[in-house]
Amino acid sequence: MSAPPTLPLDPVLLRADFPILHQRVYANPRRGNEGVRLAYLDNGATTQHPRQVVQSMVDCYERTYSNVHRGAHYLSAQSTDAVNAAREKVQRFLNAPRAEEVIFTRGTTESINLVARSWGDAFCQAGDEIVVTEIEHHANLVPWQQLAERKGVKLRHLRLGDDGQLDVPSLPSLLNERTRLVAFTAVSNVLGTITPVAEIVAQAKRVGALTLVDAAQSVPHMRTDVQSWGCDFVAFSGHKMIGPTGVGVLWGRYDLLDSMPPFLGGGGMIDRVWLDRFTPGELPHRFEAGTPAIAEIIGLGAAIDYLNHVGLDAIHAYEQILTAKAHEVLGALPGVTIWGPSLEHKAGIVSFSVADVHPSDVANVLDLAGIAVRAGHHCAMPLHDRLGIPASTRASFYFYNTTEEIERLGEAVVRAQEMFGRKS
Amino acid sequence: MSAPPTLPLDPVLLRADFPILHQRVYANPRRGNEGVRLAYLDNGATTQHPRQVVQSMVDCYERTYSNVHRGAHYLSAQSTDAVNAAREKVQRFLNAPRAEEVIFTRGTTESINLVARSWGDAFCQAGDEIVVTEIEHHANLVPWQQLAERKGVKLRHLRLGDDGQLDVPSLPSLLNERTRLVAFTAVSNVLGTITPVAEIVAQAKRVGALTLVDAAQSVPHMRTDVQSWGCDFVAFSGHKMIGPTGVGVLWGRYDLLDSMPPFLGGGGMIDRVWLDRFTPGELPHRFEAGTPAIAEIIGLGAAIDYLNHVGLDAIHAYEQILTAKAHEVLGALPGVTIWGPSLEHKAGIVSFSVADVHPSDVANVLDLAGIAVRAGHHCAMPLHDRLGIPASTRASFYFYNTTEEIERLGEAVVRAQEMFGRKS
């Protein structure tokens, strides 16, 4: 893949693989209005799919589909092979020691809930402490609140500094011998903040606490190495990395996973079942009760192939360019506040507020200009409380976005100010 | 759809929509061996997909894909519409009073676990009783065993009669004022037994117990009316009804669901979140934490359209013909035992044993003849214990199977007897 001079990758070439990006929206043929070009800047919510990923699932359904594991026939072997191969792709993608450490779930949310229910209920007691941060997505907050309620565990909170970064220097004061887990995000889905994962893990280890990394916003965008992170659990979603919906991953250290009781009960996760009891099966099956998301797992494997082909380092470098462009464009507009840290600590997520205009109104005007962004609390209400705002507008990028789209974003924000801004 | 004379539907016409069925397996071009025609008789494990279902997902990914609910833009509205429309299709398919009663899960297994964790943990106490049956799939057994262990609930078991049917007359002796739930299957995934759902529900109601119906093997094959069943929960999977993997349904009575606490915590299921607590959201969102299986939900909607087009009554009637044929063909073979009830109580599932040949050996020979069946305990170990066998071989049908495929099944069983049977 030869990128244009000065760019780490060629977004125009790559966009050709994404049919959905090449459309006009809000056309009104009756009135001869041909609509506006779509600029998809909602990648923090979910990403789009190249033909290759979609085709991998079509191939599955049209050629090799079957249930996995227990079927004793030709198609079943093909599906089992394909699911095993996808598991190994995930393993390599994360640089994980063993494929059995890769548990397929529906997404980040289920992955974290799995840990909270299986590990949490089995190993946490009243008075134990879990540290989460103020910038977490609800998916990495509510499951721990539920665990706290079930088990009397105490939650402690690592604060966001005024610089848009986690206040890591204050972490030691939150840690003690009762700390069982530090659960935190690798990249904030609102501020774009890249957190110092290895540093936080090292601190947690000092008091013998485990670590769970919500990597929903990092795995798709930058190289992941669970061994260099040194953490115990990592959770992420397929649909945020050009993969299908309905599939995600929980990675965990083998010994740790192997010490945990099953979460969901059902077919595939057992060794032996009697009417009144069961014995659990081996990893990874113990945590994959029921028919897995077979086609989606295969699609996730194809997504990883595609991302590897583009190159994670190129993706990250290119997104840095897009983010810098967004800071430049939006930063030049009076009345616009960009939230989060300075560029060097930031991934491809830019949330902002427009003075005197409600974020949902901003998003509405942007939408009519074809620019897909998200307005709201982005499933991070406590973070917005901390910022002192009820909601924000978020533009989030992926490798198929262009600087031109970001220029259009800036123009549309100006239009929103014109339509809504208090006339002075 | 005009079926050939005497058949309720035209399998040959319908098969044309299923590319995967038109293949030869075990070809060896190097030796000029062109392989054998595939006969897919493993529909109890999972079903195949017509082009229309696959295309609905391709369309989603290539034209309208986005995350649902909170995105304030064009694509997001399209995806939200499509998911809502699918929910209403499921509602009508089940004749459910309200669309909000339809909760999308990964499959039957997750649906049942959701009830066991949410309803079970909230409303069951030590000494309460739950009745399950001896013929349940592990998915409707293990979650209750786990609940029993967590809460000290007592499990009681409705037995299988020697006639291959549930011993419903003995049910009253298992029910009392401590019975909180009767959880049972509508169709046995091994014996094909069609259970008298409405009758069991009526009995349970007499003692004020709730009822959960595992409808994984019934919803795809016969008309469902949750109101005429009168039950409280119904669980089933998309992949067993020509829908995609990664999606299933929990249906529950509105008031009951609305009284239940959330299961998984995360985005979308909340009303408000603070650092230390949250308030749950409304139905159905309360039980759909995280990004749902968007494309799969849309695919499930397309599957329902297709099944409605074929007609559930026609499907059921046609499967009765296939099952009768299987009984005729296999029943004529000495040394072959067919398990389960007589034809009039049986859906399109025929499990059998071949004297002196291990089921996995039977399945192996069948496989080499292109006939895909399953051998094993079919995730129903207690049932096999009851039958006194470790495993069985299962052929299971759908509307695209033909009587000719069943004849080939019979021939291949004879071949297995020749290869393995003790020569007398």
Place this chain on the structure above:
Amino acid sequence: MKTMTVAELASEFDDCWDETERLKLILELGRGLDPLADEFKTEENRVLGCQSNVWVVSNVTSGVPERLHFDAASDGETARGLIAILLSLVNDKTPAEILALDLDGIFKQLELARYVTRSRSNGLASMINRVRDLAQQRHLAN
């Protein structure tokens, strides 16, 4: 704010050339919404599932048959416009009349269906539900 018929609304919206004009009309209609006193902006009156805050209160008019009058407010301007349109359709009707309205259908007819869909962003679907619930309660109370 005055009550408008569906036909009146439809003809106004039909004149819009594009979605931006349509939005401008929504905003204009929102400016006609009677103000709601702050004391009514309570958690109880807040409509769940809207991204901007929306509050709706209903009052029963004296007279026979009794009619419902709704007041509402929002901190989002689009949301305010949408609730204004909604109220113009239902205000000062009897509970039974309100329940008989196919509000989803009407918004579809106005080509505003996309705002109904986005239940979680503009919250029109939630607003409709709230209005219907309030009418339902009153209807059952009679």
Place this chain on the structure above:
Amino acid sequence: MKTMTVAELASEFDDCWDETERLKLILELGRGLDPLADEFKTEENRVLGCQSNVWVVSNVTSGVPERLHFDAASDGETARGLIAILLSLVNDKTPAEILALDLDGIFKQLELARYVTRSRSNGLASMINRVRDLAQQRHLAN
């Protein structure tokens, strides 16, 4: 049962015209498996993840370097054939030699890969794991 080289096995399997012949050969090799006394058919020796029951035990031969000898049984004939092939590849080798074998690769070469895949039906993958685990244990013990 005698130890066979990969080349010997490969040439036998290569002569098969179709999968049925291949299966017949597997079954034939299974018939050559030395019987395992019932007392060894314990839960501990049972290989998890096989559909038919498979039991594997290992013994250390006296002599230097020490070698491992495996015995096995199964109630399924296909499984018995597969375990026989596996044992013919590993029997009477040193733990280090066994661990150095690319067993997955060998079964692929024999075009028996599909039996490895179906870990839950024929259980060859589980058998391979068990044999490797036993060799590993012995290797670490030294």
